[in-house]
Amino acid sequence: MMTAAKPVRQSPLKVDPTTDKLISQGAHFLGLAKKDLVAEAVRVYLEQRREDLRSGMVEALRVLDGSLKSDVMLLTGLTAEEIDAAGGIEE
Structure with a gap:
């Protein structure tokens, strides 16, 4: 139905x-x-602004690899190195 x-x-x-x-x-x-x-x-x-949109989407996809760390990076703006320096993230 x-x-x-x-x-x-x-x-x-x-x-x-x-x-x-x-x-x-x-x-x-x-x-x-x-x-x-x-x-x-x-x-x-x-x-x-199509090119700016495309660049933003490509960057977001580059960051999002399915890991918890990538989610935190996208949400916080921190780099992987900064997250590791703060103690890292257990997957």
Whole structure:
């Protein structure tokens, strides 16, 4: 028996008042809903930063090798050497 997929709920985006004013004005003059302007702006921004995203993902994958130490490194920003100097981690 298949179950229906739960609909994805929208979550509010909290921005400072100055940014909200810019979004409101931009959406008004472009004839868009605020949420549509923000969605398009995010898509364009991420497309422009694609290489930065790729580099970040590659680095995260390099660090995550499935070990507890790699998890701690990613979560804390410590290097493997720093973790070892602090007593290490038993796997």
